Amino acid sequence: MSRRLLVSVFGSEHDIVAATKTARTRGYDIVDVYTPFAVHGLDIAQGIKPTRIAAVCLALGLTGAIAKLGFQIWTSAWDWPVNVGGKPLISLPAFVPVTFEVTVLFAGVGTVLAFLLRSKLLPGKKPKRLYEGVTNDKFVLVLAQTDAAFDVHTVREMFKPFHLLKMEEQVEAD
Amino acid sequence: MAEVLSLLRKPLVLDNKSYADVTHDIAKPLERKTSTAWWAAFIISVGVLLIGIAAVVYQIVTGVGVWGLNNTVGWAFDITNFVFWIGIGHAGTLISAILFLFRQKWRTSVNRSAEAMTIFAVMCAGIFPIIHTGRPWFAFWLVPYPNFRGPLWVNFRSPLEWDMFAISCYFTISLVFWYVGLIPDLATLRDRTTSTIKQKLYGFFSLGWNGSNRTWHRYEKVYLLLAGLATPLVVSVHTIVSWDFATSVIPGWHTTILPPYFVAGAVFSGFAMVLTLMLIVRKVMSLEAYITTHHIENMCKVILATGGIVGLAYATELFVAYYSANGYEQFAFINRALGPYGWTYWMMVGCNILATQFFWFKKLRTNVIWVFIISVIINVGMWFERFVIIMTSLTRDYLPASWASFTPTIIDLATLAGSFGLFFTLFLLFARFLPMVAIGEVKGVLNYGRNGKGGHA
Numbered sequence: 001m002s003r004r005l006l007v008s009v010f011g012s013e014h015d016i017v018a019a020t021k022t023a024r025t026r027g028y029d030i031v032d033v034y035t036p037f038a039v040h041g042l043d044i045a046q047g048i049k050p051t052r053i054a055a056v057c058l059a060l061g062l063t064g065a066i067a068k069l070g071f072q073i074w075t076s077a078w079d080w081p082v083n084v085g086g087k088p089l090i091s092l093p094a095f096v097p098v099t100f101e102v103t104v105l106f107a108g109v110g111t112v113l114a115f116l117l118r119s120k121l122l123p124g125k126k127p128k129r130l131y132e133g134v135t136n137d138k139f140v141l142v143l144a145q146t147d148a149a150f151d152v153h154t155v156r157e158m159f160k161p162f163h164l165l166k167m168e169e170q171v172e173a174d
Numbered sequence: 175m176a177e178v179l180s181l182l183r184k185p186l187v188l189d190n191k192s193y194a195d196v197t198h199d200i201a202k203p204l205e206r207k208t209s210t211a212w213w214a215a216f217i218i219s220v221g222v223l224l225i226g227i228a229a230v231v232y233q234i235v236t237g238v239g240v241w242g243l244n245n246t247v248g249w250a251f252d253i254t255n256f257v258f259w260i261g262i263g264h265a266g267t268l269i270s271a272i273l274f275l276f277r278q279k280w281r282t283s284v285n286r287s288a289e290a291m292t293i294f295a296v297m298c299a300g301i302f303p304i305i306h307t308g309r310p311w312f313a314f315w316l317v318p319y320p321n322f323r324g325p326l327w328v329n330f331r332s333p334l335e336w337d338m339f340a341i342s343c344y345f346t347i348s349l350v351f352w353y354v355g356l357i358p359d360l361a362t363l364r365d366r367t368t369s370t371i372k373q374k375l376y377g378f379f380s381l382g383w384n385g386s387n388r389t390w391h392r393y394e395k396v397y398l399l400l401a402g403l404a405t406p407l408v409v410s411v412h413t414i415v416s417w418d419f420a421t422s423v424i425p426g427w428h429t430t431i432l433p434p435y436f437v438a439g440a441v442f443s444g445f446a447m448v449l450t451l452m453l454i455v456r457k458v459m460s461l462e463a464y465i466t467t468h469h470i471e472n473m474c475k476v477i478l479a480t481g482g483i484v485g486l487a488y489a490t491e492l493f494v495a496y497y498s499a500n501g502y503e504q505f506a507f508i509n510r511a512l513g514p515y516g517w518t519y520w521m522m523v524g525c526n527i528l529a530t531q532f533f534w535f536k537k538l539r540t541n542v543i544w545v546f547i548i549s550v551i552i553n554v555g556m557w558f559e560r561f562v563i564i565m566t567s568l569t570r571d572y573l574p575a576s577w578a579s580f581t582p583t584i585i586d587l588a589t590l591a592g593s594f595g596l597f598f599t600l601f602l603l604f605a606r607f608l609p610m611v612a613i614g615e616v617k618g619v620l621n622y623g624r625n626g627k628g629g630h631a
Contacts, residue, residue: 013621033387036193037358037614043391051392057399075318075327084331094331097414101336101343104407108347108400112354115396116381119389121357125382134385135362137193 004145005031005170006152007131008159009138013039015162016139021045022158023143034131034140053118057111064106069099129172138165145169186280186619189463193617196464200611201366203459211458212606219598226592229585230305238308240585246578247568251586252302253418255593257560258443259299260341260415261436262553264408265444266292267348270355271404274397280472282615283464286359287455288448289352290608294600295447296345298593303337305589333417340414347407351400354393357383358614412440419563426506426567431490438483442526443556445477449549451601453542455610464611467540474539477552481530484559488523502572510566514579518562525555 010016013035020033024047033046076082077089087094116122131140143155156167191199233240243250266288273281304313316338318328328335361383364376383389416436419427449470456465495507511519529551532538539545570577604610 034385035387035390036197036362036385037617038390038394039387039618042387046387048388048391051395053392053395054399057403061403071318072330076330080324080327082329084329087331091331097333097336097410097417098330098339100410101339101407104403105343105346108403109350111396111399112350115392119386119392121381121383121389123381124378126377127361127380127382127384129386130365130384135358135365135383136197140385 002171002173005172006143006145006150006155007168007170008141008143008155008164009131009133009166010141010159011138011163011165013037013042013139016141017041017045019141019159019162019164022162023141023155026158028155029144029146031142031144032129034129034134034142036135036137036139039139053111053115056114057107060110060114061103061107064110065099065103067106068102069095072098184468186283186466186468187464187616188466191463191620193620196616196620197362197366197613199461199463200609200613200616201363203605204363204607204609205367208606212602216599216602219595219602222591222595223599224592224595225588226590226595229588229592230301233305233585233589234308234310238306240583242581242583242586244578244580246571246576247565247580249306250565250568250580251582251590252306254557254560254564255590256299256302257415257436257564258557259295259302259593259597260412261440261443261556261560262447263292263295263299263344263348263444264412264437264440265448266290266295267344267351267404267408268441268444269448270351271401271408274401275405278472279619280469282619283461283466283469283611284448284452284473285615286352286355286608286612287451287604287610288444289348289355290604291448291451291601292348292444293345293352294597294604295444296341296348297600298597300341300345301593301596333414333421336414337418340411344407344411347400347404351404354396354400355612355615356608357381358385358393359609359612361385362613363609409437412436419567424567424571425500425502426491426495426510426563429491429494431487431494435484435487435491438480438487439556439559442477442480442484443553445473445480446549446552446556449473449477449545450553453546453549455605459605459610461611464616467542470542470545471536471539474533474545477549478530478533481526481533481552485527488527505570506567509570510562513566513570515562515566515569518558518565522555522558522562525551526559529555 008019010019016033016035017039020030020042023030024045030046033042035042072095073090076091076095081089083089129142131138134140152167152169156164159167187196241251266285269281269288270285273285304310307313316328316335318330319325357380360376360380364373364380367373367376413433413436416432420429420432422428452465452473453470456462492507495503498504510516529548532544532548565580569579
């Protein structure tokens with residue numbers, strides 16, 4: 001199935017937020033917005049659901065902590081117990097630093113990997129839907145033409161107050 | 175056009191730059207022909223690095239005895255250099271993580287190069303413990319892995335083992351943090367460059383970034399999480415380094431003040447190194463509109479604050495030694511200031527405490543030449559601080575019969591020089607192939623402090 005897209009290009013963060021907000025309140029189907037930097041308030045304007053990546057981070061951090069603490073106890077007290085200076089075999093305070101470091105390692109590296117997988121960012125991948133200037137100074141709003149009632153002219157009028165730079169129709173094959 | 179963010183603040187980026195100007199200004203130095211100055215600096219750095227490599231090879235082939243060590247002084251230059259470089263490596267993560275959490279928006283112009291500096295400094299630091307093992311091909315014994323000796327596991331109660339974990343985790347997280355920040359900028363370079371090879375490389379590493387706001391939305395969250403994780407990490411790393419000393423029973427080392435003292439010193443020295451590098455970079459690469467006197471002044475203030483903490487720590491140590499009524503502790507500090515290595519102590523006080531006092535004056539904080547000179551002085555002073563802590567306590571501990579002194583050999587000095595060679599070689603390569611300033615982040619603060627017409631408030 002292919003779908004028809006309407007690509008509108010803007011020149012400032014202010015305009016893209018306002019245009020996105022307008023398009024959303026009027027019930028248009030926003031495919032995505034493309035910007036050169038993280039524009040604050042754009043996620044709300046676009047209606048993106050809050051990401052759950054923080055939960056992933058917490059879960060991975062806890063996994064790291066439990067795994068490393070368990071590993072230290074297992075190696076020091078079970079697998080080959082060595083008496084070091086008369087300290088207890090399970091010397092918890094001495095196990096804290098390494099446990100902490102591994103917690104951060106798991107949480108940090110794991111969160112980034114989760115992010116890359118979720119956003120389908122992979123080494124050597126060809127960018128999908130890369131619009132000209134979007135990594136430089138252009139802000140691009142992509143709408144899907146969902147039904148016959150979609151009128152390009154109305155949209156052009158709607159975006160005029162936001163200094164619309166360019167508008168073009170595209171057909172995207174899946 | 176431009177959104178009014180605050181009329182009370184000064185703009186972070188000068189000259190009324192547009193988004194396209196930012197991309198152009200930062201990407202341009204990477205696209206033009208390699209300058210003669212860069213080649214000159216690179217050849218010198220590689221030359222110094224080669225001297226260091228020669229020294230290390232000679233040391234490994236011959237043995238650790240080629241250093242000026244003896245029975246009493248079991249580690250000297252190697253651990254001094256290690257702590258020095260790790261300290262330098264603290265400013266990068268501080269700028270990228272802690273200043274991010276504090277919403278210090280000026281960080282955007284300096285965080286990229288400070289993070290790169292962190293990674294290179296940690297690499298330099300990591301070399302020293304590895305070569306000090308004498309047989310670096312066995313350095314992996316520090317890693318707990320199932321082996322045929324039992325398996326005999328590493329001792330997790332040892333601060334040296336904690337250190338191994340702290341440094342390797344810190345290096346990994348710093349690298350990941352830096353790379354995540356680089357992805358959008360790599361995409362910018364990919365879309366600009368005309369060279370096929372560069373396009374392929376930047377394309378490969380930019381992971382198919384297309385500026386989608388759904389990705390940006392997650393990206394921002396990931397960045398915040400990484401900053402939140404890196405903040406306690408950066409504090410923990412130098413704390414653990416200080417435990418290498420504090421958990422021993424040597425007078426002058428066995429104190430609870432060491433962790434905060436080391437962390438403050440690390441930030442202090444790291445910012446000095448950031449300033450030293452940034453002042454050269456902004457001149458050579460014409461980034462004066464991005465790294466403004468406002469940035470320099472802010473970094474000077476951080477140096478002044480952390481320098482104050484370091485000074486307080488020096489004074490506290492002296493007071494606690496006096497107040498402890500412990501003869502050995504008292505001797506350690508009298509010996510530190512007045513003993514055979516007394517000159518290094520006064521060098522440290524002079525460079526770290528007296529020299530920083532100039533930063534109380536706005537005129538000097540905004541004078542680039544002054545700031546540069548003082549930042550170099552602080553770098554020297556902080557190297558001496560580590561030398562003082564390590565050497566004075568180690569050469570004269572409890573038994574006068576076991577006292578000894580340490581004189582660095584030519585190999586010690588060549589290895590130290592070599593680490594600087596490595597640092598500058600890596601930094602120059604970074605400056606040649608990657609954007610020195612976070613393009614995407616600077617665009618985000620471009621309208622900061624500008625009025626509705628896009629001019630300065």
